[in-house]
Amino acid sequence: MASTALLFLLLSAFCVAAAAQQRGSNISRGSSLTPTSNSYWLSPNRQYAFGFYNQGDGYYLGIFLKGIPQKTVVWTANRDDLPVPSTATLHFTSEGRLRLQTQGQQKEIANSASAYSASMLNSGNFVLYNSDGDIVWQSFDLPTDTLLPGQRLSAGKELLSSMSETNPSTGLFRLKMQNDGNLVQYPVEAPDTATYAYYASGTDGKGDNVTLNLDDEGHLYLLNTNGSNIKNITDGYNNENLYRLRIDPDGIFKLYSHDLGQNGSWSILWRSSADKCAPKGLCGVNGFCVLLDDRADCVCLPGFDFVVASNWSSGCIRNFEEDICKSKDGSTKYTMSTLDNTWWEDASYSTLSLPTQEDCEQACLEDCNCEAALFEDGSCRKQRLPLRFGRRSLSNSNILFVKVGSTEVSQQGTKKEIRTDILVISVSLASFALIILVISGVLIHRKNLWAYKKISETGNVGLTEGVALRSFTYMELEKIHGRVRGNSIPVSSVKVLR
Structure with a gap:
């Protein structure tokens, strides 16, 4: 009897521990995060974190691997929004809402009813629970560019590449689990037609509600609605490593592995194409890709x-x-x-x-x-x-x-521009010269008038600088002649114009 009771207690403890492991760390209402101090909530195994991560001049809110030296982002909230400043705050409000507050504005992170608690699970899934312990929202349902073990890509859902390794906003490529059972890659802006596809699993028509799945051993496969495996995309490896499937900014989706026993970087186990020019639209419009x-x-x-x-x-x-x-x-x-x-x-x-x-x-x-x-x-x-x-x-x-x-047209256009420039310069110089000439004429004329007036008043017939010879009337000459004799100036020195 005692042994039975002991076994019951051990089983109960095991079940409680397993449930706690599944539920993850408990995050209650009223909790908050900021980018500069308590910037994340950790999973119980301390492998994954939900919170702020730094990127460039600001911060994004997301899920990233914290348990390895190489920080790796696997999910980003509101990825197409601008990064937030260091003064931003994430609130898990008393009403059960997950809200990001920045510069006087608030934005809802999780589109769900009022949640009772939240958890960052060991699987890398961030979840919100109601008061009955049921999941009312989870990040696994809204993947960005990455699929984690235990996560599935449902029919009609997509993975969207990031713009670059440093910019998590939506990029140029997508991986879609189509409703016809086919897993296909397209450019983001292209329709779902075969012309624009650059990878396909070839499983169209194999079943309804087909999902893409990744397990803890790196096994990537497709399941139909009956749970039957309709295609193995990769074989399994081992469960000693971390795995993630990601559609990279270059448009190729790859299965990555990280050895937890080493401090190295991620290695690529499988890729959808070895041809780096395969993704359509890599070079933008009017450009083409070459290897x-x-x-x-x-x-x-x-x-x-x-x-x-x-x-x-x-x-x-x-x-x-x-x-x-x-x-x-x-x-x-x-x-x-x-x-x-x-x-x-x-x-x-x-x-x-x-x-x-x-x-x-x-x-x-x-x-x-x-x-x-x-x-x-x-x-x-x-x-x-x-x-x-x-x-x-x-x-x-x-x-x-x-x-x-046309080269000839360009040359003619260039010559026309040169001729136009020369004409503008010539007209400008001519106008400037004309203005100077007019001003000079006015000044000389005024000076001459002043000199003539002076002669008339004083009778001085000496040649004033800048004054030309002038004609005199007979009466003026008589007058001048009288003054000349009075001053003993020879009459011969006065020139008379005839």
Whole structure:
């Protein structure tokens, strides 16, 4: 009897411990976090933390691995919001709401009814409970770019890449668990059609409500609604390591492993593609991806430059000033540049059957709506800008024609600008010279008037500086002659104009 009671007590203790392990650390109403002091809530195994993490000039709220030297973020709340300052506070209010307060504004973090308590679980899942202990909200239901062991990606849900390793906002790529049972990767802005897919599990039609699952051994697989395994994406490894599945900013989703017995970094066990140019849209609009020594590089179309040189995804814009398509005589003001072996989204507005590539080139050149054309096997597809999802592809034997500014037109434009500059400078100098001339004339005229007035008043006929010879009347000469004799000045010294 005593042994039975002891066994019962041991089993009860074990169940309580297991329940506590599952529930995680208890976080009660009224608790709060700030970025600079108590900045996170730890899981019981001290592996995961929920709280603030520093990024650049501010802080984000999320879940990150705290138990390894390399801090790794696995979930971010409100990822597309700006980072918050160090004065921000997260409140688990007395009403059971999880609210972020910053600069006088409040934002709800968890879209749920009033919660009674919260926990950061050992699995990396942050949960809110009601008073009955039922989960009313959990971060596992709202993944960002990462899937953890025990977490599943349900039908219709997506993982969205981050913009970069230092910017957790929504990036360029997505991994979607489709309702048809297919797991597919697309560019963020592209529709769910096969044309834009760059990875697919090939399980469409294999069952309804298919989910993507990751277990503690690094086994990645798809289950249908009956719980049947319809595909193993990766084989299992061991349960001594940490695992996480992530769609990286480069658009490829990878299975990572971390050995808990070592202080090293994460290693990649599996990836959706070894081709780093496979993600469509990596180089933005009007740019295309090329592989250089197994490294992805982005190049702009001929006649284009990157919008932001340090950010390939910003795309490319024309590096010349667009002009009227045709001159008055009907001649075109553009030329065509060629690019071989590239793949682009087919957004053509017109497709022509033409025998030669020269015919396709000329057809685009003469069409003011055509900005590029793809020619392959007698098919000429006219397109407008922007061109999207470009990449170098040796399997494509097409030729791309791109309309660029004519050198002759550019030179004429340059000469016209030079002639205009010369004309402006010449007119300015002439106007300035005319103003100086007018001012000089006025000053000289006023000076002469003053000198003549002086002569009239004093009878002084000496040549004043700057005064020319003048004519005199006979009466004036008589008057002057009298004064000259009175002053013993020879009359011969007075010149008389006749």
